[in-house]
Amino acid sequence: xxxQLCDGYSVNTGYFMANTQIRGVFDxxxxxxxxxxxxxxxxxxxGEKLRAExxxxxxNILGVADASSAIPQVTDVKSGTINDLLTxxxxxxxxxxxxxxxxxxxxxxxxxxETITQTRTAVKTSDMVTNNPSELIIIVPGLASxxxxxxxxxxYSGGTTVLKAPRTATFDKLLTxx
Numbered sequence: 001x002x003x004q005l006c007d008g009y010s011v012n013t014g015y016f017m018a019n020t021q022i023r024g025v026f027d028x029x030x031x032x033x034x035x036x037x038x039x040x041x042x043x044x045x046x047g048e049k050l051r052a053e054x055x056x057x058x059x060n061i062l063g064v065a066d067a068s069s070a071i072p073q074v075t076d077v078k079s080g081t082i083n084d085l086l087t088x089x090x091x092x093x094x095x096x097x098x099x100x101x102x103x104x105x106x107x108x109x110x111x112x113x114e115t116i117t118q119t120r121t122a123v124k125t126s127d128m129v130t131n132n133p134s135e136l137i138i139i140v141p142g143l144a145s146x147x148x149x150x151x152x153x154x155x156y157s158g159g160t161t162v163l164k165a166p167r168t169a170t171f172d173k174l175l176t177x178x
Contacts, residue, residue: 005042015050019043069098069169074150076175077137083173086112088143091129094136094150099169101131103155103162110138115147115174133158147174 001011001018010019024038075082077091086092094110101108110123123138130137133156150171155162 012047014047016047017045069096069152069154069156069167071096071099071150071152071169071171074171074173074175076140084176086140086143086148086175086177088140088177090140092138092140094138094152094171096134096136096152096169098133098156098158099136099152099154100133100156101128101136101152101154103166105153105155105166107153107166108155109153110136111151111153112141112143112148112175113151114144115149120151143177145177147176150175 001013004011005018005020008020010017019042021041021043022033022038023041024034026038071094073082073095075093075095076085076087077093078087079085101110109125110128112121112123113119114121121141121143123141127139127141128136129139136152152169153166154169155164155166157163
């Protein structure tokens with residue numbers, strides 16, 4: 001199916017119809033495709049069989065969807081370990097959802113919280129290598145040996161506006177500096 005779509009054919013499975021579309025304006029009939037001016041996308045539309053199933057769909061509202069930020073994985077780049085070690089002075093890759101540091105609140109940032117003393121160590125803004133909605137790459141500050149939790153405080157909302165108040169995402173696994 002993918003090869004057919006990439007070759008410009010439409011595909012009808014009975015459940016859905018898929019086709020390839022080119023978006024953008026061609027200034028003349030002889031103009032060739034230009035990826036900076038034109039784009040390609042795949043469009044899917046429900047077919048007769050799928051449309052016939054709509055009345056049989058049972059809806060169960062399970063509550064409000066979780067739209068908060070989350071941190072499912074932390075990778076220590078030096079050791080290559082996932083959700084385990086921290087190497088001070090080296091890169092740490094934090095993967096998540098809505099974790100970009102944004103907003104003017106002074107509480108915003110990335111923090112390492114020592115588990116016994118609850119001492120909070122902030123990551124300097126200059127030590128943030130990558131600051132994206134789903135990935136942060138930072139340089140781990142000079143932490144003493146021990147166990148730490150990663151905490152991200154941000155006003156990032158997922159759009160162009162920021163939240164009025166910061167929200168906190170805490171990684172639920174203990175990270176260790178040896």
